[in-house]
Amino acid sequence: xxxxxxxxxxxxxxxxxxxxxxxxxxxxxxxxxxxxxxxxxxxxxxxxxxxxxxxxxxxxxxxxxxxxxxxxxxxxxxxxxxxxxxxxxxxxxxxxxxxxxxxxxxxxxxxxxxxxxxxxxxxxxxxxxxxxxxxxxxxxxxxxxxxxxxxxxxxxxxxxxxxxxxxxxxxxxxxxxxxxxxxxxxxxxxxxxxxxxxxxxxxxxxxxxxxxxxxxxxxxxxxxxxxxxxxxxxxxxxxxxxxxxxxxxxxxxxxxxxxxxxxxxxxxxxxxxxxxxxxxxxxxxxxxxxxxxxxxxxxxxxxxxxxxxxxxxxxxxxxxxxxxxxxxxxxxxxxxxxxxxxxxxxxxxxxxxxxxxx
Amino acid sequence: xxxxxxxxxxxxxxxxxxxxxxxxxxxxxxxxxxxxxxxxxxxxxxxxxxxxxxxxxxxxxxxxxxxxxxxxxxxxxxxxxxxxxxxxxxxxxxxxxxxxxxxxxxxxxxxxxxxxxxxxxxxxxxxxxxxxxxxxxxxxxxxxxxxxxxxxxxxxxxxxxxxxxxxxxxxxxxxxxxxxxxxxxxxxxxxxxxxxxxxxxxxxxxxxxxxxxxxxxxxxxxxxxxxxxxxxxxxxxxxxxxxxxxxxxxxxxxxxxxxxxxxxxxxxxxxxxxxxxxxxxxxxxxxxxxxxxxxxxxxxxxxxxxxxxxxxxxxxxxxxxxxxxxxxxxxxxxxxxxxxxxxxxxxxxxxxxxxxxxxxxxxxxxxxxxxxxxxxxxxxxxxxxxxxxxxxxxxxxxxxxxxxxxxxxxxxxxxxxxxxxxxxxxxxxxxxxxxxxxxxxxxxxxxxxxxxxxxxxxxxxxxxxxxxxxxxxxxxxxxxxxxxxxxxxxxxxxxxxxxxxxxxxxxxxxxxxxxxxxxxxxxxxxxxxxxxxxxxxxxxxxxxxxxxxxxx
Ligand SMILES: [Fe+2]
Ligand SMILES: [Fe+2]
Numbered sequence: 001x002x003x004x005x006x007x008x009x010x011x012x013x014x015x016x017x018x019x020x021x022x023x024x025x026x027x028x029x030x031x032x033x034x035x036x037x038x039x040x041x042x043x044x045x046x047x048x049x050x051x052x053x054x055x056x057x058x059x060x061x062x063x064x065x066x067x068x069x070x071x072x073x074x075x076x077x078x079x080x081x082x083x084x085x086x087x088x089x090x091x092x093x094x095x096x097x098x099x100x101x102x103x104x105x106x107x108x109x110x111x112x113x114x115x116x117x118x119x120x121x122x123x124x125x126x127x128x129x130x131x132x133x134x135x136x137x138x139x140x141x142x143x144x145x146x147x148x149x150x151x152x153x154x155x156x157x158x159x160x161x162x163x164x165x166x167x168x169x170x171x172x173x174x175x176x177x178x179x180x181x182x183x184x185x186x187x188x189x190x191x192x193x194x195x196x197x198x199x200x201x202x203x204x205x206x207x208x209x210x211x212x213x214x215x216x217x218x219x220x221x222x223x224x225x226x227x228x229x230x231x232x233x234x235x236x237x238x239x240x241x242x243x244x245x246x247x248x249x250x251x252x253x254x255x256x257x258x259x260x261x262x263x264x265x266x267x268x269x270x271x272x273x274x275x276x277x278x279x280x281x282x283x284x285x286x287x288x289x290x291x292x293x294x295x296x297x298x299x300x301x302x303x304x305x306x307x308x309x310x311x312x313x314x315x316x317x318x319x320x321x322x323x324x325x326x327x328x329x330x331x332x333x334x335x336x337x338x339x340x341x342x343x344x345x346x347x348x349x350x351x352x353x354x355x356x357x358x
Numbered sequence: 359x360x361x362x363x364x365x366x367x368x369x370x371x372x373x374x375x376x377x378x379x380x381x382x383x384x385x386x387x388x389x390x391x392x393x394x395x396x397x398x399x400x401x402x403x404x405x406x407x408x409x410x411x412x413x414x415x416x417x418x419x420x421x422x423x424x425x426x427x428x429x430x431x432x433x434x435x436x437x438x439x440x441x442x443x444x445x446x447x448x449x450x451x452x453x454x455x456x457x458x459x460x461x462x463x464x465x466x467x468x469x470x471x472x473x474x475x476x477x478x479x480x481x482x483x484x485x486x487x488x489x490x491x492x493x494x495x496x497x498x499x500x501x502x503x504x505x506x507x508x509x510x511x512x513x514x515x516x517x518x519x520x521x522x523x524x525x526x527x528x529x530x531x532x533x534x535x536x537x538x539x540x541x542x543x544x545x546x547x548x549x550x551x552x553x554x555x556x557x558x559x560x561x562x563x564x565x566x567x568x569x570x571x572x573x574x575x576x577x578x579x580x581x582x583x584x585x586x587x588x589x590x591x592x593x594x595x596x597x598x599x600x601x602x603x604x605x606x607x608x609x610x611x612x613x614x615x616x617x618x619x620x621x622x623x624x625x626x627x628x629x630x631x632x633x634x635x636x637x638x639x640x641x642x643x644x645x646x647x648x649x650x651x652x653x654x655x656x657x658x659x660x661x662x663x664x665x666x667x668x669x670x671x672x673x674x675x676x677x678x679x680x681x682x683x684x685x686x687x688x689x690x691x692x693x694x695x696x697x698x699x700x701x702x703x704x705x706x707x708x709x710x711x712x713x714x715x716x717x718x719x720x721x722x723x724x725x726x727x728x729x730x731x732x733x734x735x736x737x738x739x740x741x742x743x744x745x746x747x748x749x750x751x752x753x754x755x756x757x758x759x760x761x762x763x764x765x766x767x768x769x770x771x772x773x774x775x776x777x778x779x780x781x782x783x784x785x786x787x788x789x790x791x792x793x794x795x796x797x798x799x800x801x802x803x804x805x806x807x808x809x810x811x812x813x814x815x816x817x818x819x820x821x822x823x824x825x826x827x828x829x830x831x832x833x834x835x836x837x838x839x840x841x842x843x844x845x846x847x848x849x850x851x852x853x854x855x856x857x858x859x860x861x862x863x864x865x866x867x868x869x870x871x872x873x874x875x876x877x878x879x880x881x882x883x884x885x886x887x888x889x890x891x892x893x894x895x896x897x898x899x900x901x902x903x904x905x906x907x908x909x910x
Contacts, residue, residue, distance in 0.1 A: 007443075008442070008443040008444075008513070009442050009443070009444075009445050009446070009450065009512060009513045010440065010442035010511065010512075010513060011442065011510065011511050011512060011513060012513075013513050013863070014513055014514075014864065016514075016854075016863050016864055017516070017849040017850070017851045017854035017865055017868065018514075018515065018516040018850055018851070018854070019514065019515075019863070020515075021515050021516055021850060022509055022510050022515050022519070023509075023519065024506070024519060024520075024521065024522070025519050025520060025850075026519075026520050026521075026522055026523035027522075036503070036506075039502065039503075039506050040498075040499040040502035040503050040506070041499065041502070043522035043523070044461050044462065044465055044498055044499075044502060045462075045465055046462065046525065046526045050523075051522065051523040051524075051525070051526030052526040053526055053527040053826075053832060053845075054532060054535075054825055054826040054827065054828075054829060054832060055824075055825035055826055056539060056543075056824065056825050057532070057539060057774075057823065057824060057825040057827050058536070058539040058540060058543040058821050058822070058823060058824060058825075059821060059822050060543060060821055060822070061810065061818055061820060061821065061822060063824070065543070065824065065825070066466075066539050066542050066543045089495075089499040090426070090495055090496040090499040090500055091426050091430070091499075091500075091503075093492070093495070094419055094422045094423040094426055094496070095423055095426075097415070097419040098419040098423035101415075101416045101419050101420055104416075105416070137384055137386065140384040140385065144385075144475075144484070147471070147472055147475060147487075147488060147491060148396075148472045148475070148476055149472075150468070150469065150472055150491070151397075151469045151472035151473060151542070156465060156498075159465070159468075159469070160495060163468060163491065163492070163495055164495075166488075167415075167488070167491075167492050170415065170485075170488050171416070171419070173384055174381050174384075174415050174485075175416065177380050177381055177383075177384060178371075178372070178377055178380065178381075178414065178416060181371075181372045181376065181377065182372060193380070194383075197383060197386070201386060210390065211390040214388040214390040214391040215391045217388060217393060218388070218393040218394070220394065220396050
């Protein structure tokens with residue numbers, strides 16, 4: 001017995017210097033104890049300011065290294081301070097995404113089994129076909145922009161937050177696409193699956209939104225993309241549409257199913273919004289760069305707020321399409337603007353006249 | 359009331375092919391704003407790649423969740439089965455190095471997908487890149503979790519506990535950084551499609567993620583196989599992305615010159631880096647000396663030579679692409695005839711005081727196996743390992759400073775592995791500065807491939823080798839004890855070293871800072887640059903003649 005014990009390589013089998021050093025000891029946890037999320041995330045992306053002894057060893061032709069703070073106009077005295085409030089790493093990410101996929105699958109299967117889709121109000125079906133379906137392209141565009149933005153952050157914590165955000169947006173755009181494809185055969189009238197893209201590309205209602213999305217896609221500053229999407233574009237345009245329109249009106253038109261798909265996106269956004277607020281709050285409050293960062297954020301607000309507002313206002317005609325009316329556009333828009341103000345207050349950026357773009 | 363499961367599964371949704379067609383149609387060509395490419399390429403695209411794998415996120419997420427459940431279940435089972443009572447410490451020690459390196463290439467691969475998706479036209483393969491991006495986040499965090507698990511349960515957690523800090527500082531992990539940075543820096547297609555997908559993933563992940571697990575299992579480690587075989591199961595997707603993108607790149611004959619350059623660079627550097635690290639871990643980190651077990655050379659022949667070179671690279675010739683057969687042969691010769699892996703292991707063991715893991719001395723069973731698999735091994739390496747064992751007691755001279763005949767090697771400026779095959783060492787000047795290389799191919803990589811033009815063709819997107827690439831330069835003229843302290847490779851008692859040249863888990867047998875004081879480290883490159891031309895030529899000639907180690 002004794003010999004087996006002596007040979008053991010299990011913790012505690014021998015006592016010597018650091019035999020019980022059982023925590024990652026190269027970073028400071030945010031709370032009293034390190035979380036699993038922190039252990040698998042912090043410092044995985046190295047930094048010459050921390051442990052990267054030899055610096056980055058391959059550069060672009062212009063001398064910029066693999067990761068560079070010059071990729072965003074925001075600055076930070078400690079990029080490594082940020083932790084994602086949603087604490088997502090691979091396992092919870094798959095669990096959550098998978099739960100959503102299963103929930104939608106189950107709901108659609110149930111509804112189809114009960115022939116629920118054929119009970120949707122015909123006018124409403126048109127709205128789904130033309131406009132809800134158009135919105136999937138906007139969602140896809142934002143997912144694509146975020147997928148690109150996750151390249152550039154200065155830490156793994158920042159890049160993972162942007163990466164999971166991209167994953168959520170891209171999943172949702174596919175959810176909508178495949179949701180319509182799945183239920184299309186069940187409508188009593190023909191459901192034109194290509195109408196959404198047609199409206200996205202050509203309908204004047206959607207053009208300012210498309211311009212907005214294309215502008216964010218073409219923006220090089222990854223944190224400007226992250227900021228513009230979660231601080232302005234989501235609340236003012238997409239949440240406005242999802243929550244201020246679809247969620248309000250679907251059930252009134254016999255559609256209890258679409259809200260299931262949409263509500264997942266709402267939950268996704270609330271997580272991504274909290275992550276964004278947390279990062280931007282750190283930057284707006286930075287001990288060295290607070291003023292500079294607030295100035296940059298203010299410029300971003302001046303740039304994106306008018307674009308987003310224009311996009312939102314062009315969506316207004318959609319509110320008059322349903323047969324049964326609920327809360328109007330003005331009401332929804334006011335909520336959206338309040339939401340932005342609330343986000344800005346949490347970030348701590350001073351921007352009094354949200355309406356100065358008018 | 360819920361529908362019974364049987365009815366739900368009986369319900370027909372749209373086919374996978376239809377689903378992927380619709381998803382690819384989510385994209386459009388922007389007209390309001392044009393993206394200026396942040397990460398450009400010198401390649402041209404006349405055709406968008408297709409997605410041969412037809413994957414969608416809604417089938418991907420549940421499948422991955424299921425895979426994860428199996429992985430985490432197996433880790434729990436490993437503990438219930440008291441895995442660590444029987445695991446070989448020699449093996450787990452090398453995991454301190456391997457698992458310090460690998461998460462960085464993984465996250466780099468995730469970033470790489472941003473770059474690739476931006477430059478590749480069309481939307482068919484966008485989901486493929488998206489899945490790969492999320493896969494790579496999976497790989498990095500699942501590996502970090504495995505490492506934490508070793509730290510919590512293995513007899514000596516020291517070295518695991520500083521893992522990411524050690525990764526940034528160690529003279530060996532710098533080689534892994536060359537690998538990972540290669541995925542995200544320089545020409546977008548060179549980095550993402552060729553270096554990462556077409557070569558690293560298609561050719562070398564088998565050695566990384568299949569050979570390693572099987573060696574782990576024969577050392578009583580059942581955790582690593584579960585994690586890494588699960589990682590490898592994602593790899594076919596990435597290989598598919600790579601091949602599909604490559605086909606679209608190949609389509610334009612204008613790209614062939616760059617493709618030839620990049621496949622050459624990527625193959626050689628992957629060989630130099632991956633074979634150095636994985637070859638050493640598999641051959642020297644194991645206690646399994648069954649003679650019927652395949653050696654690394656045998657695995658290499660099967661996976662790299664037969665599977666990759668014959669079935670993947672060679673067929674590209676029919677598209678008019680020039681493949682460097684001589685390089686594949688040269689890599690093979692380095693492994694089988696020129697003892698590449700054995701020299702790397704020798705180098706790592708020479709450098710043990712600046713490691714952050716322990717290296718177990720070899721014993722007679724090891725000698726016998728090496729001699730059987732690599733006839734003539736003992737004559738070349740036996741004395742070295744006898745010395746290593748003899749000098750493993752604290753108070754001995756660290757083996758690299760002992761008078762054994764060993765000559766500390768120059769570094770290769772390109773792959774960052776030292777110039778271990780002495781006769782192949784090359785020197786050259788780039789922009790008026792002198793550099794050393796392990797091989798002609800590595801010289802070519804630095805001087806010819808990573809430059810602003812290639813064979814008369816401007817290559818503005820190509821990257822550059824930069825930074826303080828040579829680790830030894832950082833500590834030129836320092837005392838060994840000061841270096842170790844500066845690296846932070848000291849246990850929390852402030853004196854006992856994290857690395858040890860043995861597996862004695864006993865304070866009385868462990869080296870402290872006092873045992874390593876009084877030895878000066880020098881950068882061979884700085885010394886070489888400071889020589890006059892005659893001295894230098896003489897030094898190089900001598901270096902190329904090699905060295906022989908005598909038993910002390
Ligand atoms: Fe990977
Ligand atoms: Fe080299």
